[in-house]
Amino acid sequence: MEVQYAYLFRILVAGICGALIGYERKSRMKEAGIRTHLIVAIGSALMMVISKYGFQDQASWTGVGLDPSRVAAQVVSGIGFLGAGMIFMQKQTIKGLTTAAGVWATSGIGMTIGAGLYWVGLGVTLMILIAQKVLHSGFHWLATPKTEQIHIRIDDTPGVLDEIQTALKEKHIIILHFQAERNAGDMSELELELTVKLPAQCNTEQLFSIIQAIPAIKAFEVQ
Structure with a gap:
């Protein structure tokens, strides 16, 4: 026992x-x-x-x-x-x-x-x-790129998609997956689903600031 x-x-x-x-x-x-x-x-x-x-x-x-x-x-x-x-x-x-x-x-x-x-x-x-x-x-030498899924609702205006891609590219954010479709409730809007790879020094708060700076974006969500 x-x-x-x-x-x-x-x-x-x-x-x-x-x-x-x-x-x-x-x-x-x-x-x-x-x-x-x-x-x-x-x-x-x-x-x-x-x-x-x-x-x-x-x-x-x-x-x-x-x-x-x-x-x-x-x-x-x-x-x-x-x-x-x-x-x-x-x-x-x-x-x-x-x-x-x-x-x-x-x-x-x-x-x-x-x-x-x-x-x-x-x-x-x-x-x-x-x-x-x-x-x-938070050691920078250990930091690695990370991915985020973003849902964006935007006004369907000429050049808006190029504006978003340019804003992300300037911050060295790479788009891995991109899907766009028209908003069923409002045909003047587009809904985007993005999977992006953030550089090691970029965090979610900085991503918010980049997206907020684009006037055509009406709503966004990091999933």
Whole structure:
């Protein structure tokens, strides 16, 4: 019974590590949060404990061969399906890759702690949290281009589309996807759907300022 309490402690520690990573993801409004990461870590630790110790009563059976790594190997494969469900395509942009990778890494942390390697599991948890914090910081040398989806409603006047494209080009904003259609409620207006790539030094507030400076634009929304 005392041995099983030790196993439960391992699973508890794994759950705490998973919850910490999930909290960081949730604070950034990502697809998988505290509950998902916590359950993944707990489940992975449980499977690792089962893989190592769940078949000890059969070790002395004649003609029975056991491979303690088989259950753990299936966890690594199975978690890939969960991660794949978090990745999706939205207007030429792939979303959810970091969250899916985080869930996959969380399962590894769970298995590590389930195997009794506490310091390794805790160390990797700390490494992931620090890496996420640093890579989401405001360091310009770490900044990378990002994409935004914009919905714009404009007056259908001559040259207005060229004016929008010129204004964006001057700020080194690249249009990745462009779709225009007439407003069904007002035939004198056009509705534009744009996917743009912003340079590393440009943020959403600066994008607002650029769009607001074009008189023909009546309404816009960053999705």
